Amino acid sequence: MKNYLDLMELHPDLFSNENALLRIISDEQEILKWQKQKQKELLQDNKPSQWADIGIVLDDPYIIVLRDLVEFPNGFRGGYFRLINRADLAGGQGVVALSEMDGRFLLLHQYRHSTRSWSYEVPRGFGESGVAAEEQVKSEVWEEVSGEIAKLIDLGVYFNNTGLEGNKVKLFYAKLKSVGQPAQDEGIESFLWVSLAELEEMIVNAKITDGFTIAAYTRAKLRGLLT
DSSP states (O other), X not given: OXXXXXXXXXXXXXXXXXXXXXXXXXXXXXXXXXXXXXXXXXXXXXXXXGGGOOEEEEEOSSEEEEEEEEEOTTSOEXXXXXXXXXXXXXXXXXXXXXXXXXXXXXXXXXXXXXXXXEEEEOOEEOOOTTOOHHHHHHHHHHHHHOOEEEEEEEEEEEOSOTTTBOOOEEEEEEEEEEOOOOOGGGTEEEEEEEOHHHHHHXXXXXSOOOHXXXXXXXXXXXXXXXX
């Protein structure tokens, strides 16, 4: 609980109730009271008592998972999960780069552990503490494809899953001047260069299912950058 309360002090914006329909309960005594009652109910139902834990329930080098005590508009109180990118707490930010060179778009054929499947997607990265998004995206393109960026256009902030993740991700449209080899140690098997029409066909036919890729394409398209 102490680490959770410390996080509230260090990052009050994460716990702001201004204009909030769902109110976070921040009073320690109220939290402990709710936990005690909820643990009792869970044990009576032969369910794990830790389901009532409020605070930081996972503290990882890359992410933290919070279970907040939230009060809903009807007065009901319950635990509510959210996931925060640790880099977001220290001036970093996740990035995505819709990358193009000589009129063709770069897709990575990459294996993703979370889905246990292969995916076609554009370069992206988690972010690092203290690294600005513009520098982070250049680093990610270099690390994943040994590529250099000639021109970078900011496409704005994107939230991938507003029901679970509180991570601000910055989308970019990147004009590349060079590309090297795929970083296989990051699960990238190969590259695929596609035309705009082929990219759109892959999205329409669900050959591209990565939300970051679809979001970056959509922003660039609607801003008139893709012709």
